[in-house]
Amino acid sequence: MQGLIRNPKDFWSGVMFTAVGLAFAWISQDYQFGSARRMGAGFFPMVLALILAALGAFITLRALFTEGEGIRGLALKGLLLVPIGCLIFAATVRGGGILLSVGLLVLVSAAASVHFKLRTAAIMMVVLAAFCALVFIIALGLPIPMVGPWFGN
Amino acid sequence: MELIANLGIGLEAAFTPINLLYCLAGVFLGTLIGVLPGLGPVATIAMLLPATFALPPVSALIMLAGIYYGAQYGGSTTAILINLPGESSSVITALDGYAMARQGRAGAALSTAALGSFFAGTVATFLLAVFAPPLADIALKFGPAEYFSLMVLGLMASVVLAHGSLPKAIAMIVFGLLLGIVGTDVNSGTQRFTFEVPELADGINFVVVAMGMFGLGEVIKNLEDEHSRSVFVKSVTGLMPTREDFKRIVGPILRGTALGSALGILPGGGAMLSSFAAYSLEKKVAKDPSRFGKGAIEGVAGPESANNAGAQTSFIPMLTLGIPSNPVMALMIGAMIIQGIQPGPAVMTEQPALFWGIIVSMWIGNLFLIVLNLPLIGIWVRLLTIPYHVLFPGILVFCCIGVYSLNNSAFDVYMMAGFGLLGYVCAKLECEPAPMLLGFILGPMMEEYLRRAMTLSRGNPMVFIERPISAAMLALALIALLAVLSPAIRKKREEAFQEEE
Known part of the structure; x- marks a missing residue:
């Protein structure tokens, strides 16, 4: 596994963003989505959450192909x-x-x-x-x- | 002369003894907290914000503006004296300022920073008074589509001009936008992401976010590496720059002011970008660039003027458009909303005393900085000698009491602790917290403008492209984004921020 994750900082931030995005999207399902003309309470959060999850996935994938420093020295x-x-x-x-x-x-x-x-x-x-x-x-x-x-x- | 009449209104509002007192108190407290190592202006303002809630709006904002200048100057002081910049905009000052302090010229460096800041502040205040009204006039014609596009542009620009990874910064913005819409939806009354917790029904207080991410997160980060700082300077003497110094700093101050004023208006840049740009400019025009980094007084004068000018002019988009260009302005907007003022172009026409009062008090605040800081420098130096392990529990106490007193709610403090953890995790993963705070403030506004624009256009998204001003702003946002992706500019951008490492 360590050999695959070459840029741990990016990898884990991507994972964090994806998780947060999916969680928000999951909860947004309960709110009325509405239409573009009459947006429901779920429209804006759902769109944003999916964007966030997609960005997170992109960051995670990219981290497999770039080099980066490890995470060191947790306080x-x-x-x-x-x-x-x-x-x-x-x-x-x-x-x-x-x-x-x-x-x-x-x-x-x-x-x-x-x-x-x-x-x-x-x-x-x-x-x-x-x-x-x-x-x-x-x-x-x-x-x-x-x-x-x-x-x- | 409308300008003079307007400034007259401002003078009248700001020059009451009580407001002068608040301005003075703000500058004093701001410097006091800002000088403490490891506390930048955002944490300082967030910490002192609850103290202003009880004041009338004009006094509260005047005091906050004072706190901001004080905190900035405090950051420069720590940068010069102990090579520990309290905030990103004084990173550059530390390069030559600390070198000067080691040569026994701390006094000259400090007064250069103060004089440069004062001059830049004066010019930028004047610019603000000249340019704010026409800009507000234009902004009054904006519809929801324009506002939405403007916010997109503002957020994009804040990412482009900040440093660090682009996709991560955008993700942080989106994260912030999502956190911003937690609470009751104004249109449908639906409780969103509240988990049936009554304290979340009104949304998350931005002070909680700012204090957690910038205050607590910073404290945990500083605990990672508790190296002992040595205060090089025990007492500061020779405050006045020599005649030769004066000759040297005139040019840098003028150039720094011009550069800072221009860059401060741009979203995301503000004080930090201005000081970086001013430093590299001074290095370029200097006859002997090798002196830089070894105590060149120009390297203090230019960036310090630029960062103060930038700090000042970043009020322009905040006051006229209601758009924050950096986290500090996001806090100011939050403070205005708490005071019951919806920031935007209408503030100028509906509350002229407030608007012009703030502008005039900026200049007064800068004046107080000189009057207060040069004589009190001895006290600030003594504050610097407090070791961090004694200091940080005190910081935490103020954060906790400040957040608790917002609503007398223990839940807010729990949430602050959570955001503290998040702040530390983000710092470890190199995700900048600043774009997140901008997104957090803009989240509800963006949703509202998007909704209105789409309702007006009957659900046709083309409205953002068909309206020329809106289209122009979206195009600018796109160009900014593409520019960062282009290899040539990307390299330049990395170079520009490299000196910080």
Whole structure:
């Protein structure tokens, strides 16, 4: 297989585009297509999705005949911890309040760095949580609780 | 003199103490965030956008324009001082700017960048005031067919002038268009691609997309390779260029301004293309081209003027046609829509205070840049010394709070995380996120214009070719496309973008 894919970046982007295009086209079937004169809700997305799938197929095929660099050096820690940190923030902000959610986000995401040290992270947690509470809640008055209902408020 | 009367309206709108304050705040915040390494203007604007929602439209857009200039200048500062351009348009500045900084001439480089930008900004603002009204007049005569073709042209041109693989960029546009139509269809009320999630009924917020792709994606990418940056310059002295420097930079600034103003109007080009073109022009006209890359002040003056002029004139298609020529303008359009203003030629006649107020405030913003940045350079230098591993959790916190506060919705933050992943995957696969953002903004508009044009023509697609203006625009789009495919131009294009690598 590796011998066949000579341009992995192009190959996999083509695969991604084809998959996305086909998925959109699949779902678009449920919407009324209509006619050119009276376009239904499905017309524009269906046409676009098929164009995307075709472009993806073209890019994939072309990748078999061109040379390209391989995909190297995935930032696996960052790839996992950055989105997870955001998810934790979103899940805790309403119930736990800004101090908790910012603290957790900082802790989790800081762990993605190779320079991670628990002491620095702890200081950052405190500083950023206090800063956000001050700026976003006290100064700008965003409707986010300081300490959320989970703690009996 | 209609021009003077118009500028008068703008002065009146922009010169209120409160708007001046917002402009100043915008420039300050923009520079503050823009100076932080790894954050370009798109992420900066997206991050600061929620702060402007509560303001009245004129103030909000004035502040956003200020943020944009600040962010751009901040990018140049990092390019000169630590050879880490925050955005593509200051990649070129880093070549000679950083070399100058190493020779102890960081001050001269920074003030050259500021003065060049100010001059270019002044000229481009004036051009904007002169050319916007006639263009808007023409645009008012456009029907749906013309608008559709114009958008096709805009999207095509943005691909042609950007770098990277052509089919991939087109695919990214189509991907963006598809994401843009997620939500309730305005004509039939059908919920499209919402998976019965109520939060998706109004579509995906563009701030979520921009912040995920440009903010989060960038952060993950930077975590790949955490090499330590050394700030070469501890304190910047000798801000004023010498008399000889002045003599040297006059020509580049003038040429850069002219080039940048022209290229900025083109879709897709904007600031980045302008600075690339200006650099190669300076290299061509220089008596001794070998000095370039080793600290030639011309190599800072030309591109910096050009990128500021280009940034300014890229407002022309945005304000008059409602067509974004680059991701930053796409964000501005998104901001206008949030403020309840439909961007397009009607803005000028219906909201003259807004239109001319923005134009005048651009010039004021440029003035603030000089007033603010040269004295505050010490602070910016200190910001640069913050290590990335301390900085990025803070960036994430601001992204999360910014997106959450859009609708107080946790779902938006989940989606941002998803777009962050997508942004990183795209970066790894070398698919440019910028065309996708343009497509995302234009998606719903394009569908609407296509529908209207087809209904008016009773389903006859020939309408796009039979109407002369529409046909001309489609032809231009086709020519642009074919031009990239032709081997000779393709080689030139690759050369032009090569210096970035």
